[in-house]
Amino acid sequence: MPRSALATLDIPADPQALAQAVGQGMYSIDPATQAMGIVLEMIAPGEARMRMTVRRDMLNGHQTCHGGFLFAFADSAFAFACNARNQNTVAAGCTIDFLAPGFEGDVLTAYAKERSLAGRTGIYDVTVTNQDGKSLALFRGRSYRIKGQVIGQTPEA
Amino acid sequence: MPRSALATLDIPADPQALAQAVGQGMYSIDPATQAMGIVLEMIAPGEARMRMTVRRDMLNGHQTCHGGFLFAFADSAFAFACNARNQNTVAAGCTIDFLAPGFEGDVLTAYAKERSLAGRTGIYDVTVTNQDGKSLALFRGRSYRIKGQVIGQTPEA
Amino acid sequence: MPRSALATLDIPADPQALAQAVGQGMYSIDPATQAMGIVLEMIAPGEARMRMTVRRDMLNGHQTCHGGFLFAFADSAFAFACNARNQNTVAAGCTIDFLAPGFEGDVLTAYAKERSLAGRTGIYDVTVTNQDGKSLALFRGRSYRIKGQVIGQTPEA
């Protein structure tokens, strides 16, 4: 669906229903997240959980999951969490620490949670774990709110 | 080529020739870097430059290059730079700051350069620029040297 | 007390008692933490909580607490948390995000908690809050274990 289609969607009044509508809308226009096979398992205001299986084309020269894909996975969970209140928000910067390798076939979970939101700026922590609950990466993202909404008619438009 | 094939390669005595042999070897066994269409343009001890064109399947919901792919691109340049002396080295952690968006069709360059190397730990700065020389992202990676070599027979093996 | 005096201290068998003995020992030989008026309120394996009052000589040109002192405060809590198991550990790197300013007279708390410990490397999160419970800064530290112990005779010595 084209991004413009999101503007035609209704804006639910309930924050949780809104977060879910935003999540579905964002996912439908996000080729990168789709191409990585990422599944959105849960979304709530300031929070999101996603699942991704490590594929062969995500491996690096050490035959472990390329750090870029662990990052991209965490970054997607961060993006959904920080847009869940339906205010267009982008990443300003991120830090990731790699704790343990991921292997082909691993089923990973990324859980993103808001730590702070003040003015236009937010801080989100994302933990990436494997199917055994082992932490593979800790990610911290700084968000910056820009103009507009994710779904529905932006008032000033 | 399987990773084991790298062990059969000769180890050039000249540091620059060694860096190039390591670069070719790493690239040949790195499905993720290949799948992103990344080209290794230059490699030297502690240094690497790569090129990547932003594809449609790298876009996020804002129709700009997903931060995860900008990161993965910078991370690949970092990986080649920090392994170029033929000592197996992995990423311990990274920080990225996003300065400007990338768009479909943009031809990006990632230039990685060693800032520090002491004991097993190194610091590398990577700058991602577009075809107009505009900086899109600044990346800083911390590397950690592990056992073994990238190409050739590891002495202790 | 000189650092050498720490080697004469007994090593408690109980992990919590050990953490407290390490905390007292470290504090006694840490002029910087003392000079900032920092009080160690709690220490446990992988955990520490400290208190500091913002003084006039900690203000910057905006008349708010210099970011360097917020960092130093968080960094001290991190150092005590990551040494609490009595293995000499140093900071490899840190990230801090400033959320709100601190003012003269504010009574700040820094709470440090281990998020990961694998091999020689650990990750610790520190939150700095003021007397109203407002978060002023989020800090993430990466630790690296070196040789020796904080208190008692190091076995290999």
Place this chain on the structure above:
Amino acid sequence: MPRSALATLDIPADPQALAQAVGQGMYSIDPATQAMGIVLEMIAPGEARMRMTVRRDMLNGHQTCHGGFLFAFADSAFAFACNARNQNTVAAGCTIDFLAPGFEGDVLTAYAKERSLAGRTGIYDVTVTNQDGKSLALFRGRSYRIKGQVIGQTPEA
């Protein structure tokens, strides 16, 4: 001098003269930088260099310079560099990597240089070196421009 006195200062038209006037003004109202014995050696638009001698009260329990003081020193150089165009600017977040220890009596230099400035946000790299030119720390700061000027009458006031 009280901060209000800065509003009475003339604003030089030349960017370099402006940077120097801002530097003198900021320094005069910055108790923390003064208390650490930091000397402002050079300031220019987007650039600053400072000097600090490691004192005994800056040592930690390992008898090396407390990471907090290395950070505070780098942070001061960052603050002067990002305010040198006379637009009030604060730190949003910072990353520091510690490369080598500083010892009592070491004469340290912090050199801060702008890497990017777009909209209200800037990125600055600071390198801390000792008297032998050895790098002790690499610091990266993200700045955020707020209302007002450092010296002179703010137009909107």
